[in-house]
Amino acid sequence: MATKGPMQDPIVDPMIDPRTGEYAVIAPGHNFKSVTQKIAGIVLTSNTPLGWFFGLMVAAGVATGVVVGCTWLFLKGVGIWGVTIPGAWGFAIINFVWWIGIGHAGTLISAILLLFKQTWRNSINRFAEAMTIFAVVCAGTFPLIHVGRPWLAYWLFPYPNTMNVWPQFRSPLAWDVFAVSTYATISIVFWYVGMIPDFGTLRDRATMPLAKYMYGMLSLGWRGSTRHWIRYESASLLLAGLSTPLVLSVHTVISFDFAVAALAGWHTTIFPPYFVAGAIYSGFAMVITLAIPIRKFYHLEDLVTLRHLDNMAKVMLGTGLIVAYGYGMEVFMSWYSASHWEYFMMWNRMFGPMGWAYWVLILTNITIPLTTLWSRKLRVNVTYLFILSFIINTGMWFERFVIVVTSLYREYLPSSWGTYRATKWDYMIYVGTMGLFTFLFLLFVRFLPMIPMSEIRMMLPQTKVTPGGSNAETVSQESA
Amino acid sequence: MPPREGIYGLLAEFNTPSELVHATEQARLAGYRRMECYTPYPVEEAAEALHFHKTRVPLVCLIGGIMGVTTAFLMETWINVWAYPLNIAGRPLFSWPAFIIPAYEWTILFSGLSAAFGMLALNGLPQLYHPVFNAPNFRNGATTDKFFLCLEAVDPMFSPSGTREFLEQFPAISVVEVDH
Numbered sequence: 001m002a003t004k005g006p007m008q009d010p011i012v013d014p015m016i017d018p019r020t021g022e023y024a025v026i027a028p029g030h031n032f033k034s035v036t037q038k039i040a041g042i043v044l045t046s047n048t049p050l051g052w053f054f055g056l057m058v059a060a061g062v063a064t065g066v067v068v069g070c071t072w073l074f075l076k077g078v079g080i081w082g083v084t085i086p087g088a089w090g091f092a093i094i095n096f097v098w099w100i101g102i103g104h105a106g107t108l109i110s111a112i113l114l115l116f117k118q119t120w121r122n123s124i125n126r127f128a129e130a131m132t133i134f135a136v137v138c139a140g141t142f143p144l145i146h147v148g149r150p151w152l153a154y155w156l157f158p159y160p161n162t163m164n165v166w167p168q169f170r171s172p173l174a175w176d177v178f179a180v181s182t183y184a185t186i187s188i189v190f191w192y193v194g195m196i197p198d199f200g201t202l203r204d205r206a207t208m209p210l211a212k213y214m215y216g217m218l219s220l221g222w223r224g225s226t227r228h229w230i231r232y233e234s235a236s237l238l239l240a241g242l243s244t245p246l247v248l249s250v251h252t253v254i255s256f257d258f259a260v261a262a263l264a265g266w267h268t269t270i271f272p273p274y275f276v277a278g279a280i281y282s283g284f285a286m287v288i289t290l291a292i293p294i295r296k297f298y299h300l301e302d303l304v305t306l307r308h309l310d311n312m313a314k315v316m317l318g319t320g321l322i323v324a325y326g327y328g329m330e331v332f333m334s335w336y337s338a339s340h341w342e343y344f345m346m347w348n349r350m351f352g353p354m355g356w357a358y359w360v361l362i363l364t365n366i367t368i369p370l371t372t373l374w375s376r377k378l379r380v381n382v383t384y385l386f387i388l389s390f391i392i393n394t395g396m397w398f399e400r401f402v403i404v405v406t407s408l409y410r411e412y413l414p415s416s417w418g419t420y421r422a423t424k425w426d427y428m429i430y431v432g433t434m435g436l437f438t439f440l441f442l443l444f445v446r447f448l449p450m451i452p453m454s455e456i457r458m459m460l461p462q463t464k465v466t467p468g469g470s471n472a473e474t475v476s477q478e479s480a
Numbered sequence: 481m482p483p484r485e486g487i488y489g490l491l492a493e494f495n496t497p498s499e500l501v502h503a504t505e506q507a508r509l510a511g512y513r514r515m516e517c518y519t520p521y522p523v524e525e526a527a528e529a530l531h532f533h534k535t536r537v538p539l540v541c542l543i544g545g546i547m548g549v550t551t552a553f554l555m556e557t558w559i560n561v562w563a564y565p566l567n568i569a570g571r572p573l574f575s576w577p578a579f580i581i582p583a584y585e586w587t588i589l590f591s592g593l594s595a596a597f598g599m600l601a602l603n604g605l606p607q608l609y610h611p612v613f614n615a616p617n618f619r620n621g622a623t624t625d626k627f628f629l630c631l632e633a634v635d636p637m638f639s640p641s642g643t644r645e646f647l648e649q650f651p652a653i654s655v656v657e658v659d660h
Binding site: 200201217457462 | 501502516517519522524555556559563564578579582584596602608610613624
């Protein structure tokens with residue numbers, strides 16, 4: 001690990017805290033007013049940057065892939081995809097697991113890091129939560145369109161009907177409905193509750209009547225009363241405490257979709273922890289993919305500092321190691337199980353006709369990140385991290401591809417062996433969801449406060465309360 | 481319900497949380513009870529000065545969670561045992577370990593919704609109108625960088641001139657009268 005460097009060197013970088021040798025979480029010199037102005041200004045400005053319109057147009061163009069692809073799918077049926085027997089699960093399930101995994105880092109940041117009192121998370125919390133919600137939107141699309149007759153997807157829910165037919169709760173697919181719908185609901189509620197005080201700030205700082213009206217309605221009349229704050233903090237903490245087991249359970253339930261099936265390569269007990277770690281790994285990579293351009297484009301380097309990138313890279317290193325352990329254990333167990341089927345599955349996964357996918361996965365998920373993330377120099381190298389985040393998410397997509405496809409296309413009966421080849425409609429809908437995600441995210445950064453102002457205020461030194469009311473730091477607030 | 485006309489209270493504006501907490505403590509010592517602080521972020525010391533410790537949000541959340549787990553588990557049992565029994569690979573109809581997973585999810589769903597909506601209900605939100613918004617300086621600072629103490633007119637200690645005098649002994653930026 002990087003032990004040399006800033007600790008020994010004379011400290012000249014103002015971003016490095018002289019006491020700890022770490023990068024500061026927030027650049028020095030900020031006060032309540034300056035952080036408010038900076039964050040609210042992005043939303044309340046009347047000059048929308050041209051780049052934003054350009055990005056929105058491109059994203060909307062790519063998102064038409066979902067519209068066109070789904071229209072054709074609804075007209076023709078799932079036969080337009082590459083799914084066949086034995087490979088009945090294809091891109092739809094791969095993309096579903098990939099997207100929902102990406103969402104998990106948002107909940108981890110907003111909930112688990114809150115419980116651990118990791119205050120550095122405050123800067124990235126809001127847009128990580130937004131990322132969660134938009135990723136769940138993209139994820140949720142796939143099982144719905146995969147059911148074959150999506151207009152009957154509501155049959156998945158237990159509702160009284162004249163057919164007297166009910167769901168079957170011993171099936172992991174029914175568990176999935178409950179897990180994902182709960183996850184989407186609680187994520188949206190947590191996100192909205194977090195924004196209420198900031199909507200109050202936007203309402204009070206807006207000049208346009210429409211903005212005043214809209215943010216006023218959204219703020220629910222928030223006025224910052226202390227009694228309200230105490231209940232609000234209590235509810236936030238409870239939501240964080242509830243989201244923590246929720247986020248762990250969601251990917252666990254998704255891994256049950258595989259692990260409960262008696263298929264070689266799926267039927268293992270390591271799936272839940274290994275899926276959750278992989279989800280967080282890919283989610284942090286996505287947070288980095290989003291955070292780096294945003295902090296650059298909106299000049300938020302003071303609030304989303306190198307410390308954040310460094311910490312996120314460390315989380316990726318940790319979860320990446322768990323994922324590596326999972327891969328290693330899969331290989332070990334397929335040998336140690338002494339099961340012919342398991343043994344063949346692993347051989348086929350590595351050296352079969354689609355073996356290249358396994359080695360892409362090992363290269364992008366294990367070799368490249370886990371050898372380089374130990375270096376602090378690389379962890380704070382913005383360009384490197386940005387590229388690495390794409391590499392990791394490619395790897396995580398291939399992980400799901402390998403799990404879904406290689407176990408299915410050569411299963412127990414050699415007479416039913418087949419192959420899997422995705423069609424252009426598979427690719428169109430997959431790429432389309434990336435456009436949809438970007439589109440929603442761009443709307444979010446324009447119209448909603450992407451950094452929680454009230455939580456950033458809590459991290460400033462001016463919040464210190466001295467007994468007796470005298471405060472020598474009074475002047476420090478007036479500089480803005 | 482307090483009368484909907486006349487003076488609501490006196491609103492003092494402070495620059496720092498320390499001044500606010502000090503003034504609140506002094507007001508409480510002087511015998512004021514009907515008062516409220518308004519801050520741009522949660523100031524725990526202000527809540528202590530107001531002697532406001534307990535919230536019922538956790539209780540609401542707990543009740544929600546118990547309702548969630550009971551609802552989900554009973555629903556699953558009723559559906560899979562009585563309403564629509566299916567033989568799935570010879571497993572028992574009452575497969576309670578499998579029922580735990582949706583029940584677990586609904587525990588979280590119900591308790592999370594109870595915590596969020598319970599918090600809003602206990603806070604009396606949404607409430608788009610409130611007298612403090614009538615103060616000319618309130619919206620400029622209360623959600624940005626200023627700290628407010630409002631001594632309310634319903635307090636028996638309150639008198640427009642006496643309370644103003646009391647508040648002006650602190651280094652407040654301003655003390656303004658708030659109308660309904």
